[in-house]
Each structure stands twice: as structure tokens, then as C-alpha cells.
Amino acid sequence: xxxxxxxxxxxxxxxxxxxxxxxxxxxxxxxxxxxxxxxxxxxxxxxxxxxxxxxxxxxxxxxxxxxxxxxxxxxxxxxxxxxxxxxxxxxxxxxxxxxxxxxxxxxxxxxxxxxxx
Amino acid sequence: xxxxxxxxxxxxxxxxxxxxxxxxxxxxxxxxxxxxxxxxxxxxxxxxxxxxxxxxxxxxxxxxxxxxxxxxxxxxxxxxxxxxxxxxxxxxxxxxxxxxxxxxxxxx
Numbered sequence: 001x002x003x004x005x006x007x008x009x010x011x012x013x014x015x016x017x018x019x020x021x022x023x024x025x026x027x028x029x030x031x032x033x034x035x036x037x038x039x040x041x042x043x044x045x046x047x048x049x050x051x052x053x054x055x056x057x058x059x060x061x062x063x064x065x066x067x068x069x070x071x072x073x074x075x076x077x078x079x080x081x082x083x084x085x086x087x088x089x090x091x092x093x094x095x096x097x098x099x100x101x102x103x104x105x106x107x108x109x110x111x112x113x114x115x116x117x
Numbered sequence: 118x119x120x121x122x123x124x125x126x127x128x129x130x131x132x133x134x135x136x137x138x139x140x141x142x143x144x145x146x147x148x149x150x151x152x153x154x155x156x157x158x159x160x161x162x163x164x165x166x167x168x169x170x171x172x173x174x175x176x177x178x179x180x181x182x183x184x185x186x187x188x189x190x191x192x193x194x195x196x197x198x199x200x201x202x203x204x205x206x207x208x209x210x211x212x213x214x215x216x217x218x219x220x221x222x223x224x225x
Contacts, residue, residue: 104213
């Protein structure tokens with residue numbers, strides 16, 4: 001089983017619909033992240049959370065919201081989806097304290113492909 | 118100015134050759150530097166990290182860091198068709214910043 005699990009893996013929806021992407025992890029990491037990936041634009045940070053009570057905006061947070069329900073769960077919501085939110089979304093985790101090599105490495109989920117028509 | 122810049126490629130090399138991937142970054146306070154490999158439709162996976170100036174070797178991969186020039190590179194020796202992927206440079210300061218990736222194709 002994957003350490004970082006994203007659901008759904010694929011979703012097609014219509015403009016204006018509310019969408020939630022969920023992420024859960026079994027790594028015991030405190031830090032969780034949501035990225036979106038678009039062709040030619042790389043990975044861009046949407047939101048990140050260093051613990052349950054700490055939520056921070058990334059570089060492209062407009063149109064998105066997040067909820068950190070527990071240490072292991074971090075959800076991304078699109079309140080009213082629009083076509084330019086069509087992208088591949090990745091959840092990631094990291095934890096400096098548990099990282100023996102102290103690299104700050106990010107561990108990624110398998111991705112959620114969202115299409116907004 | 119983007120935090121992390123990479124040549125998007127595509128870069129093509131014959132099997133057995135050395136592939137050279139380059140990355141520059143803007144934040145002099147950046148502390149750690151990473152190379153991730155991403156196959157099409159898959160999630161990124163870490164292949165190398167480096168935080169000290171100089172070279173770091175791991176098998177066929179060598180990462181090179183020059184903080185004065187704000188430059189980090191990845192060399193892949195004896196390139197194999199299975200190395201064909203997009204390579205993402207990532208830099209960690211107060212946040213992780215990713216480059217747009219370089220697409221590498223190794224031709225058999």
C-alpha cells in the first residue's frame with residue numbers, strides 16, 4: 001500500500017461544481033503539501049501545513065481551500081471549479097525530525113488528475 | 118524571475134552516453150537541493166540530494182553544487198533507455214521550489 005494515498009485518482013467535473021481531493025498518509029509526517037502540475041509549468045505549491053493547526057498559502061492558492069483534519073489527512077477543495085483548474089494534483093509529505101538523512105525530502109502521492117469541463 | 122530555472126529540453130542522448138542536466142536558482146539562502154525523476158503520468162521520485170558545494174555520486178548519478186554561482190547539475194553516466202523521463206530540480210529554502218523540468222530521452 002502507498003504511504004501517501006490520494007483520492008480520487010481521476011475526476012471529471014463541470015464548471016461551478018465543488019470538488020474535494022483527499023490525501024492521507026501513513027508515514028507519520030507532520031508536514032503536508034498540495035501541488036498542481038501543468039505542462040510546461042512544473043510543480044506549483046497551492047497550500048502547505050506544518051501541523052494540524054498550521055495552514056499556509058503557497059504561490060497559487062486563489063480558488064482553493066484546504067483542511068487539515070488530522071495529522072494524517074489533508075484535503076484540498078475547489079469551491080467552484082473552473083476549466084483552468086484542470087491539472088494533475090499531487091499531495092506530498094515531509095518531516096525533518098523523522099528524516100534520518102535530514103534532507104527534507106518530499107514524498108509524493110500518486111496524483112489526482114482533475115478535468116473541469 | 119523564477120526561483121528555479123531549468124532548460125525544458127527535450128534533451129536526447131544515445132544509450133551509454135552522459136546526460137547533463139542543469140539548474141539555476143535565485144535564493145542565496147537556499148539550503149538543500151534535490152533532483153527528482155518523473156515518468157509520464159507518475160509521481161516524482163527522489164534520485165539525488167545535495168547540500169554541500171562540490172560533487173556527490175550515487176551509482177551512475179552525480180550531483181554537482183556551486184552555491185557561489187547558484188548552480189546545481191545532474192550527470193547521468195552510461196545512460197539507459199529506462200532513464201528517459203522528466204527530471205525536476207528542486208530547491209529548499211523556507212519552501213520547496215521546483216523547476217519546470219527537463220525532458221530526457223535516451224535513444225537505444
